Amino acid sequence: MELSTAKFTEALLNGDQDACWSMVQECVNAGQTTEHIYYHVMTPAMVEIGRLWQENEISVADEHLATTTCDFTMSRYKHEVLLPRIQDQRQDEGRALFFCVEQEEHDLGIRMIAQIFEEKGYLVRMMGANLPVEYALSMAVNWEPDVMGMSASMISQGEKVPSYIQRLMERFPNVELLVGGRFLIHPELALQNVPENRVTIIKDGEGLTSWLASRNRKEE
Amino acid sequence: MITLDTMPLPAFKMSQDLIILEASEDARQLFGHSASFLDWVDRESRGKAQKFMTKQYDEKVELNLVTTDGIISSYILHIKWDGEEGTVLMQQQDQMMMKLMQSVNEHRRRLEESDMELILKKNELEVSLTRIQELSTAVIHLTPHVVLIPMFGDLNIELILANKDRILKQLYDEQIDEMIIDLQSVGKITEDGVEEFSLLLKNCSLLGATCTITGIKPEHVPQLHQKDIAGKVMFINSLKDTLTRIVS
Numbered sequence: 001m002e003l004s005t006a007k008f009t010e011a012l013l014n015g016d017q018d019a020c021w022s023m024v025q026e027c028v029n030a031g032q033t034t035e036h037i038y039y040h041v042m043t044p045a046m047v048e049i050g051r052l053w054q055e056n057e058i059s060v061a062d063e064h065l066a067t068t069t070c071d072f073t074m075s076r077y078k079h080e081v082l083l084p085r086i087q088d089q090r091q092d093e094g095r096a097l098f099f100c101v102e103q104e105e106h107d108l109g110i111r112m113i114a115q116i117f118e119e120k121g122y123l124v125r126m127m128g129a130n131l132p133v134e135y136a137l138s139m140a141v142n143w144e145p146d147v148m149g150m151s152a153s154m155i156s157q158g159e160k161v162p163s164y165i166q167r168l169m170e171r172f173p174n175v176e177l178l179v180g181g182r183f184l185i186h187p188e189l190a191l192q193n194v195p196e197n198r199v200t201i202i203k204d205g206e207g208l209t210s211w212l213a214s215r216n217r218k219e220e
Numbered sequence: 221m222i223t224l225d226t227m228p229l230p231a232f233k234m235s236q237d238l239i240i241l242e243a244s245e246d247a248r249q250l251f252g253h254s255a256s257f258l259d260w261v262d263r264e265s266r267g268k269a270q271k272f273m274t275k276q277y278d279e280k281v282e283l284n285l286v287t288t289d290g291i292i293s294s295y296i297l298h299i300k301w302d303g304e305e306g307t308v309l310m311q312q313q314d315q316m317m318m319k320l321m322q323s324v325n326e327h328r329r330r331l332e333e334s335d336m337e338l339i340l341k342k343n344e345l346e347v348s349l350t351r352i353q354e355l356s357t358a359v360i361h362l363t364p365h366v367v368l369i370p371m372f373g374d375l376n377i378e379l380i381l382a383n384k385d386r387i388l389k390q391l392y393d394e395q396i397d398e399m400i401i402d403l404q405s406v407g408k409i410t411e412d413g414v415e416e417f418s419l420l421l422k423n424c425s426l427l428g429a430t431c432t433i434t435g436i437k438p439e440h441v442p443q444l445h446q447k448d449i450a451g452k453v454m455f456i457n458s459l460k461d462t463l464t465r466i467v468s
Contacts, residue, residue, distance in 0.1 A: 056272050060282055060294050060313055064321050155263050
């Protein structure tokens with residue numbers, strides 16, 4: 001684990017919003033990208049926090065405090081770094097809608113992704129945690145996104161992903177679907193039978209980076 | 221004798237390999253009849269259960285358990301070993317605290333969203349303002365070559381700057397000979413507004429349009445006079461007479 005991750009994990013567990021923010025500011029001042037900060041500082045810290053719970057070293061309450069602190073840091077990043085950065089930029093890359101599947105409450109990851117899409121010039125709607133498929137469908141009917149990204153962390157929630165994919169694919173033949181989240185590490189949920197031209201499995205940050213790059217190439 | 225059913229919390233006894241030996245009525249109602257304790261545990265917590273529900277760890281463990289209704293919730297398990305037999309008390313995580321944390325989080329998000337919404341509203345207002353400024357100097361054709369521009373609101377630099385290009389372009393494109401500007405509905409006139417207005421009039425005459433100003437109120441006179449607008453344009457006191465001349 002990188003030193004920055006260890007320090008960030010500690011600050012999250014202490015609920016120390018100021019320390020978290022000043023570490024993020026240091027990263028920004030050092031010229032690190034949003035992707036780098038989210039994929040290589042915040043995500044590993046939250047993964048470490050999950051591991052500490054599995055190891056019985058911290059309690060659920062600690063985990064909640066860390067989550068809220070991380071959430072706060074991301075909101076602050078959005079308002080103080082991201083929005084000024086994109087203020088004069090055209091958001092004309094397409095419309096992207098993001099959500100977590102029903103009963104999935106772990107939404108930090110998908111919120112990171114939503115912010116990255118905003119920075120890349122997409123118009124973004126972030127529906128957050130726990131979105132039943134009917135809501136996803138009606139939202140998409142009204143707003144007409146080009147891309148829809150869904151996330152699941154827990155295995156039991158990951159099992160709902162195939163039915164989301166099927167219903168969204170049937171209803172929206174032109175929408176590209178992205179699927180991500182921790183459930184993908186379980187091989188039995190690997191989603192092998194999805195059509196590759198319609199659905200992209202995003203295993204990690206690098207996966208998203210290359211999807212974004214290939215989409216740009218297609219447009220050119 | 222203390223039996224499991226007299227315990228204030230759901231409880232059970234298990235062997236070292238997590239086989240349930242005996243369970244209280246409460247525990248069975250919540251989680252059903254199962255041979256192994258692992259059947260009560262959410263799949264992703266099973267590894268943790270196997271690691272920490274053993275004799276070496278004589279302390280509390282947090283696990284996600286699945287009720288008979290299929291709901292996953294977090295429990296604190298207190299274990300006491302007596303030889304080969306472990307007695308476990310199951311305490312559901314403090315729901316009050318979880319709810320409080322959740323609502324604090326929701327409030328925070330709402331604040332963030334309202335902040336966001338304010339920004340969006342501000343952008344919308346800016347668009348409306350530009351539109352209002354455009355409408356405050358609409359160019360109305362009286363004849364193909366004569367236009368009337370009734371100005372509304374305060375005559376300030378923002379109003380003129382926002383509209384001068386559009387007005388000049390229209391004069392040029394449509395070969396306007398005569399332009400009547402009606403100041404009747406103008407409120408305040410600012411100094412830099414007059415200066416810019418004067419420049420606009422000059423540009424209009426360069427494009428070959430005769431400018432006439434009407435509807436001047438007494439309080440506007442000193443400012444218009446200062447900027448020497450009087451020398452550049454013609455003033456009329458009655459729009460009606462001019463219109464009659466144009467129409468006839």
